[in-house]
Amino acid sequence: MDNLLNFIPELPVAEFTEYVTDKTADTFSFLFDPIKASSQTLIDLMTSTLTAIPAVILIALVALLAFFASGKKFGLSIFSVVGLWFIYNQGLWEDLMFTLTLVLFSSLLSVLIGVPFGILMAKNKLANSIINPVLDFMQTMPAFVYLIPAVAFFGIGMVPGVLASLIFAIPPTVRFTNLGIRQVSTELVEAAESFGSTGAQRLFKVELPLAKSTIMAGINQTVMLSLSMVVIASMIGAPGLGRNVLSALQRAKIGSGFVSGLALVVLAIIIDRLTQKFSKKSAA
Incomplete structure (x- = not known):
């Protein structure tokens, strides 16, 4: 029986x-x-800018943002102040800034790339049929696999970590942009057409606002997917809280690993709640 399998x-x-x-x-090394x-320059600039802001001021800004985003309620603001103070108290503030840079940079790139691709999928059936299987492949591939091309093309450090996070995190933005535009009422689109609006005007004044x-x-x-890649990206030299978790795991230091993991949880909750609040505001 095995001979049949070994035939080829x-x-x-x-x-x-x-x-x-x-x-x-x-x-393509050129x-x-x-x-x-260029990416390293932008990352260093973002990190140095965040690090240059005194921790007290940054905590106050986050608390103020949380206060207005949550409809002038104090719950999220209090949690943000306590959580960020805890991270500072444990000596992890600089690592937090590196982690925040990785998350913000990869998320920003994901949005800048993902939204146009989502629009293309919504407007073009051929593009939709081609990109959909690619997104399925990207979402089913284990996250560790994305480190291989990142290291092969960009070496080690923050830049390949951002690239791996970008590949892993971009599918939701593409899919939800496509879904949001497709869910826009055809009657509204036809009404815009009847008033003589161009395709670009329909997209930016009707479809995108309704799909926001x-x-x-x-x-x-x-x-959130970008944040989940922090620990994995630390395996290829990306600094931040993820590196602390990885180092604690390798050296069996339960205490420091727990503190760094708790700091990641605090950051994840703050980011998740803020983005959810802004999402609800856009829907209102």
């Missing part, structure tokens, strides 16, 4: 993949190197 010799998939990856890295350099709440829900998921 072993396919050299691993060798072929390594060959293609090496060739791609060598051929493109990858500037992307890495759905798109914001996708952005919320994208941000």
